[in-house]
Amino acid sequence: MIQVSQDSIKKTDGNVASPKGYLAKGVHCGLRYSKKDLGIIISSRPAVSAAVYTQSHFQAAPIKVTQESLKKSAHLQAVIVNSANANACTGEQGLKDAYEMRRQSADMLGIEPELVAVSSTGVIGEYLNMESITKGISLLAETEPAEGDFEEAILTTDTVIKQTCYELTIGGQRVTIGGAAKGSGMIHPNMATMLGFVTTDACIEESALQRALREITDVSFNQITVDGDTSTNDMVLVMANGCAGNERLHEEHEDWPVFKKGLQLACTDLAKQIARDGEGATKLIEVEVNGAKSNLEAQIIAKKIVGSNLVKTAVYGTDANWGRIIVAIGDSMAAVTPEKVEIYLGGQCLFKNNEPQPFSEELAKTYLENSEVKIEVRLQEGDGKGTAWGCDLTYEYVKINASYRT
Amino acid sequence: MIQVSQDSIKKTDGNVASPKGYLAKGVHCGLRYSKKDLGIIISSRPAVSAAVYTQSHFQAAPIKVTQESLKKSAHLQAVIVNSANANACTGEQGLKDAYEMRRQSADMLGIEPELVAVSSTGVIGEYLNMESITKGISLLAETEPAEGDFEEAILTTDTVIKQTCYELTIGGQRVTIGGAAKGSGMIHPNMATMLGFVTTDACIEESALQRALREITDVSFNQITVDGDTSTNDMVLVMANGCAGNERLHEEHEDWPVFKKGLQLACTDLAKQIARDGEGATKLIEVEVNGAKSNLEAQIIAKKIVGSNLVKTAVYGTDANWGRIIVAIGDSMAAVTPEKVEIYLGGQCLFKNNEPQPFSEELAKTYLENSEVKIEVRLQEGDGKGTAWGCDLTYEYVKINASYRT
Incomplete structure (x- = not known):
């Protein structure tokens, strides 16, 4: 447990779009019958980013594409997420579809494809309906951000949306950490996956962010279990766009423990919301x-x-x-x-x-x-x-x- | 898998008392409301014996007492088993009770206590009712063996008894392997435990029997799972009293593969019966x-x-x-x-x-x-x-x- 004064950390009602410079959207594109099924988080500028992925031998296509994006530069400006279909165990075609989803999202935003992460959750072993995805990305371009839309679009059999937000004081500046997650069984009737998306406006060093995420995931998301299974699509992603204007954080910075504690609180809060909403759970x-x-x-x-x-x-x-x-x-x-x-x-x-x-x-x-x-x-x-x-x-x-x- | 001609191995309708020189009994002594709850297997002479035990940190008192019996000489002449109470997590008193159960059984048979194994299954964390046990051991002395009584006495929430029997030809002699088992959840509402008892009239070297049991347990009993939990009382015990009159078996004996295959078939048959009778199972x-x-x-x-x-x-x-x-x-x-x-x-x-x-x-x-x-x-x-x-x-x-x- 990281020990810091609670005065410097405050929980708020915010969400994944609360940190400065982020917006989040969700639409219905036809992968599901009527519920929202495609969402996007967009940062106003490239954000230092880090991710941890499922350890399954059968990593889904979007996981591979996101890993490739992050390998290029450890910066992301957007993450596109669909529910209803995991695009897992779908071979070459699945990989092609995930790249196409990344490219279309990048085109829509006028940025490089490598600045986009791709994430999918849902049925294993079925090919993505790319017509719906293409339509959905156009829809996302026209749609205004609205609270809860992104969070809803990423759900499968979850019964409630999961969101969190903490405000920290770092070097006298206010820094915000927001988050959204989904997960109900570690995997479902066929609906897969635990997903966590964390955003912050903190300015932060890449390697410090990656190490902090890995360490904190081990004591938060990795410490929940609904049924003991690990999905092919699990991913936790954190983006830090620096819009808060704080002095760049690194592991020797005097306020590093405050940021790390804030990140841990946000991840733990989301993890507990997932456990509480486990399939069929009452407690x-x-x-x-x-x-x-x-x-x-x-x-x-x-x-x-x-x-x-x-x-x-x-x-x-x-x-x-x-x-x-x-x-x-x-x-x-x-x-x-x-x-x-x-x-x-x-x-x-x-x-x-x-x-x-x-x-x-x-x-x-x-x-x-x-x-x-x-x-x-x-x-x-x-x-x-x-x-x-x-x-x-x-x-x-x-x-x-x-x-x-x- | 051990490859031997199927001609030398035949499945029969027998049970744990079928090999020469064994008998098995079961009585109701009052640990349960009305069902049989105390059983014993008796060999006409000390049998070379081997056992494998639960790997739980919280090994129950009877497991410790049985281990001690076998450490003394690797020979047993009887095994006494109660259901309804696991005598686990019961501290010093529990250990005293298990020793007393062993002593009374030995006295009843007129043999050394170290020739008796003790086994319990049932509720964890309650002390044994020794008055019932004492009464039951007297009852066992008076009771005639009857088919199914022992098998019934060792059940907890199992819905059916589990038994097996194979006849082998070894050096021209007929050798029989019999078995009984219980287990429904690896552990229960509080009812614990997977138990397996295998008897044979084969004459066999101690260390060969112990090695064969360990190896075969790993691919039979250890390969079943009902709910992934390991009880505090799990035990598989094999007794070989030599009454078949065969040439003593060892690992270089030409018919060793036949015996080992027979032991594996008996253990696998019992293991599958346990899995099939898993709590609430239909398949x-x-x-x-x-x-x-x-x-x-x-x-x-x-x-x-x-x-x-x-x-x-x-x-x-x-x-x-x-x-x-x-x-x-x-x-x-x-x-x-x-x-x-x-x-x-x-x-x-x-x-x-x-x-x-x-x-x-x-x-x-x-x-x-x-x-x-x-x-x-x-x-x-x-x-x-x-x-x-x-x-x-x-x-x-x-x-x-x-x-x-x-």
């Missing part, structure tokens, strides 16, 4: 592991617990079934001494000294009826800390995922 | 991966696919959703080249050359309506083969696991 589950040998071991155990079907169904059933938490911890490769492990739920200790502890089942049940549930595990092996977020496993999850593709 | 899913860099990589990918909630729900919904199989493969650390991967279902090719293949959705749907479904993946990276077994994920699974403990 956000947060698992905090303290006292591991390392932060990494704490993160792994936290994610293992929050990803356990048995823990997820127990939380759904408001059952303080700590035996299932034990099973998830016991299964990990991390350093664990049964006699030292302690498990807490809603202020009550359930397990300690390798023995069950007396606790009020009634209080525990009442606690588990909250829409946010926190499980705390103390290992007493070292100083490692880690948190993970997930959701309960419900009948609705099975229904969503067992229903036939339409 | 057995088999995933076969060919052409991996190594057998281990093939096994890992097969288990990852069969353990994916998204694949499991798709099979339940009879949806030939190969994108989800791609996602599960893509996530693995194994060597995978998207362009070389092929996916087959019910004789149809769904994916090849990194592109979707035309196939009949109707035929695929019909195929997925079978009670046994096989998914085949070809990687074309090497000669590695691996198979894994699991089941579909249904509303009933959520119901079983979200219902409050009673």
Whole structure:
């Protein structure tokens, strides 16, 4: 956790278009029946940019095209995103389509194609309807920005839009970080993907931005799980256009911790919104592991617990079934001494000294009826800390995922 | 896979008590409301024995006691098993109770305590009711063996008993391998555990038996998954009492491959019965991966696919959703080249050359309506083969696991 004064960071009602010099649009182009399905974020000038991508062997075509754009110069001026179709496992044709989507967007904006990132989410293994995409890009050119349109255009089976905004003070200047995300299952009936788009008007060094994003993704987006699967299209992208007019940030700058903390808060906020909106979910589950040998071991155990079907169904059933938490911890490769492990739920200790502890089942049940549930595990092996977020496993999850593709 | 002539191996209707010199009993002692809850397998003489145990950090008390028994001499003459209570996470008292259970069983049989293995399955974190156990052991002494009683006594939420039997010809002698197992979730509402008990009248060298069991467990019991969790009480035990009168088997014996193949068939048969009876399951899913860099990589990918909630729900919904199989493969650390991967279902090719293949959705749907479904993946990276077994994920699974403990 990065320690900075909370005075220098403030959460606001803003969104991905709130930082200076950005606008965001969304339209319906016909990939979906009636909902918006194509969106774009545009910066008034090239922005220093960084991204992290899915580790899947089957990276989708748009991921490859975006990687190529960023390899050229680490600057982006726009990101075009469609829902309904992931353009994944689509071979040469898919790659051609993603390049074409990039080129048309660049032409529309009068910029170089390498300044455009491409992102897709939706059905795997179907070719993009390029007629709709072409029509949609023309529509985007004519359409005025409106709040929520971009956020809506990138959703698949998500039930709510996800947005965030933080204001920071850096070198006396106000700097804003905004964000939008989508994700409901890590992957869907066929709808794929977790996407995160973060914008900031900060002026910042390229390599510092890339390192910060990678480090922060590991403790935010990478610490959520809905069903344990990794999509072919996952991507988190951050753009920093420098419009705030601050002194250029780098890792030795005295206000670097403030920016990094702000970026972490924005990413964590979006990640939690995704976990809460997991397919069929009724509750956000947060698992905090303290006292591991390392932060990494704490993160792994936290994610293992929050990803356990048995823990997820127990939380759904408001059952303080700590035996299932034990099973998830016991299964990990991390350093664990049964006699030292302690498990807490809603202020009550359930397990300690390798023995069950007396606790009020009634209080525990009442606690588990909250829409946010926190499980705390103390290992007493070292100083490692880690948190993970997930959701309960419900009948609705099975229904969503067992229903036939339409 | 071990290659031997099928003439020398025959499946029969037998069970764990079929090999010469064994008997098995089961009684109701009061740990459960009315069902049988305590069972014992007895050999007429000490049997060379081997076991593999859960890798959980929180190994239950009976696991520790059994390990100690086998460390003394690698011989067992009996195994006592209770259901309803796992005697796990029960500290010093739990260990004392497991030793007492071993001592009472040994006294009843008039043998050394170190010739008895102890096994428990059921609720985690509650102390054993030793009054019931003591009563049950007396009852076992008086009770006559009857088919199915032992198998029933070791069940928790399983819906059917699991048993197997194979007859082999070894050095001209008939050798029998029998087995019983339980397991429905890897762990339950609180009911834990996968247990496997294999008996044989073969005469066999200790170290050869231990090595064969470990190797075979890795491709049978360890390749099934119902919900991805590992219990605190998992154990597979094999006893070989030599009553068949065969020439002592060792790894250089010409009929060693026959015995090993028989043991593998028995373990695989039991493992598949467990997967098929997974909590809430309607179907057995088999995933076969060919052409991996190594057998281990093939096994890992097969288990990852069969353990994916998204694949499991798709099979339940009879949806030939190969994108989800791609996602599960893509996530693995194994060597995978998207362009070389092929996916087959019910004789149809769904994916090849990194592109979707035309196939009949109707035929695929019909195929997925079978009670046994096989998914085949070809990687074309090497000669590695691996198979894994699991089941579909249904509303009933959520119901079983979200219902409050009673």
